Each structure stands twice: as C-alpha cells, then as structure tokens.
Amino acid sequence: MLQTVGEWTPAGQVNITDYEAFYDPGSLNVTLVVTTNLETPYVMMRAGKNYTGNARFYGFCIDLLELIADMAGFSYIMEVVPDRRYGAQDPETGEWDGMVNEIIKGDTPYVMLRQGANLTGNDRFEGFCIDLLRAIANFVGFNYTITLNPDGLYGVVDLETGEWNGIVRQLIDKKPTSQETRLFSFMNPLAVHIWLYVLTAYLLVSLTMFVVARVSPYEWHNPHPCTAAGDVMENQFSVSNSFWFTIGTLMQQGSDLNPKVGEG
Known part of the structure; x- marks a missing residue:
C-alpha cells in the first residue's frame, strides 16, 4: 500500500508532511551523553530546584540539539563538564582536560576505521558518529566526504608560535570557495514564489491606484487654473504614473505624485 509522506517539486524542493512515516525515529536506538559548557546564549541553565535532567538547560544549542534528536531518532543526556573548561593539553603529561578529556575517555566507539582493502571513501569509517x-x-539531503586528520589531534595551540594544529588547524586553513556570480543573484534571499507574490501585489496596487484615481473627483484638476471656464480636466495618475508611484513608495524613494483626498 502506497502512503504519501511528502511532496517534491521540479525546482528541487522537498516538503515532508509525515516525518514518522518518512523516517524511522527508532533506527539508531542509542542514548547519547552530551557534554557541554555553559555559554550565553548558546547553553544556559535555568534557575530553580524544580528543574531536573535535560530540562535544566536552554539556549540556541539546546534547541538545535532537540531538533536533530527528533529528526535522527536518538535520546540524549545533558551533562556539564566538571571543570567548566573546553579542553587544554598538559605539556608535561600530554593529557587533556575539560570537554576534550570527556570525549577521549568515553567508551562509545565514535569513529573507527574498517578493516578491508576494498573499502574507499566514506565506507572506510564506522562508529556512532558515522551512523x-x-x-x-x-534526512536533510546533503552529501559529505570524511577525511582523516593527519596528526590525529583534536587541536591545540602552540604557546610559542601561537599556531593551531590538528582539526582546528584544518578549519582555519580551509580556503573559502567562491561562487559564480550570476545576474539575478540578488534574488537569492527569497524563493521564486515569494518574488511572484511581490510582483503580483505590485501590479494589483498600481492598477487599484489607477482605478481609484479615475473614480475620485479629487484627482481631476484644471491644467490651466487661470482659465476658470476650462472644459478639459486632467488626472495625474495615468497608468505609467500609477506604476511609478507604487515602485517609488515600495523602494522608499518617493515621487512627485501625491494622492489627494477631500477635506475633513
């Protein structure tokens, strides 16, 4: 039996209407221990004794974690790192503290290399983070490539040179990719149908202004006010002027045209 779980448009947009049918939320079946540090406004702790467990925390990262957990189908337990440090390496012992130490001493196999000579690309890796x-x-619909850090370090700064190594160094040295300049790139902030709505509203407002100006007696005036007996009356809101007035108002530039209303 076929079941509708979403819609796809030729423009490449996917609208999922039934998340539970589209994606099995229980496929991972794991409970993730999330080690964090308090940092406003990303992770904050609620004041009060009535809050326990994950309800104690709120903030941007907490909202993002809840959304990912709902989509990927895993549970999590929030814990604050005991020493409230992100992580630094002891130059004498080589041991880490803070959040990095919590990750290193964890028992969960986060990322491992598979054994086999025929494995290439992303198939070489396995573990919880890979799954x-x-x-x-x-679920989201993006491609990715996994690369192994050559020196095997998470990232530490050399106090003598001030340079980073490890994963942090790769992020810093990554060169931004430039996108091809397009003629209509200014339209990227809004979707195509939004621009069509704006264009439709622009046309309707301009035509309405033209019709109202034709009906209203206050928009008709004598082009030669010195001649009181003039039979010819003019209206400043022609079709072109109506469109010009609307676009000028939309762009907040104004125009020489001003609608007239009756007294009182």
Whole structure:
C-alpha cells in the first residue's frame, strides 16, 4: 500500500508532511551523553530546584540539539563538564582536560576505521558518529566526504608560535570557495514564489491606484487654473504614473505624485 509522506517539486524542493512515516525515529536506538559548557546564549541553565535532567538547560544549542534528536531518532543526556573548561593539553603529561578529556575517555566507539582493502571513501569509517552523520545527511539531503586528520589531534595551540594544529588547524586553513556570480543573484534571499507574490501585489496596487484615481473627483484638476471656464480636466495618475508611484513608495524613494483626498 502506497502512503504519501511528502511532496517534491521540479525546482528541487522537498516538503515532508509525515516525518514518522518518512523516517524511522527508532533506527539508531542509542542514548547519547552530551557534554557541554555553559555559554550565553548558546547553553544556559535555568534557575530553580524544580528543574531536573535535560530540562535544566536552554539556549540556541539546546534547541538545535532537540531538533536533530527528533529528526535522527536518538535520546540524549545533558551533562556539564566538571571543570567548566573546553579542553587544554598538559605539556608535561600530554593529557587533556575539560570537554576534550570527556570525549577521549568515553567508551562509545565514535569513529573507527574498517578493516578491508576494498573499502574507499566514506565506507572506510564506522562508529556512532558515522551512523549519526549518515542518518542526518539522508534526512536533510546533503552529501559529505570524511577525511582523516593527519596528526590525529583534536587541536591545540602552540604557546610559542601561537599556531593551531590538528582539526582546528584544518578549519582555519580551509580556503573559502567562491561562487559564480550570476545576474539575478540578488534574488537569492527569497524563493521564486515569494518574488511572484511581490510582483503580483505590485501590479494589483498600481492598477487599484489607477482605478481609484479615475473614480475620485479629487484627482481631476484644471491644467490651466487661470482659465476658470476650462472644459478639459486632467488626472495625474495615468497608468505609467500609477506604476511609478507604487515602485517609488515600495523602494522608499518617493515621487512627485501625491494622492489627494477631500477635506475633513
């Protein structure tokens, strides 16, 4: 039996109407321990003794985590790192503290290399983070490439040179990719149907202004006010002037045309 779970348009847009039928929320079946640090406005803790568990935390990152958990289908437990540090390496012992230490000492196999000579690309890796990344990519709809950090470090700064190494160094050294300049790139902030709505509203307002100006007696005036017996009356809101007045008002530039109303 076929079941409608969403809609697809030729423009490449996917509108999922039934998330539970489209994606199995229980496929991962794991509980993730999330180690975090308090940082306004990303992660904050509610004041009060009545809050327990994950309800103690709120903020931008918490909202984002809840959304990802609902989409990917996993549970999580929020914990604040005990020493309230992000992570620094002891130059003598080589051990990490803070959040990095919590990740290193975790028992969950986050990312591992598979054994086999025929494996290439993303198939070389396995583990919880790989499964989670695959589930999110399939749900959201994006492609990704996994690369292994050559030096195997999360990232630490050299106090003598002030340079980073590890994963942080790769992020810093990554060159931004330039996009091809297009003629209508200024339309990117809004979807095509939004621009069509704006154009339709512009046409309707302009035509309405033209019709109202024709009906209203206050828009007709004598082009030669010195001649009281003039039989010819003019209206400043022609079709072109009506469109010009609307676009000028929309762009907040104004125009020489001003609608007239009756007294009182």
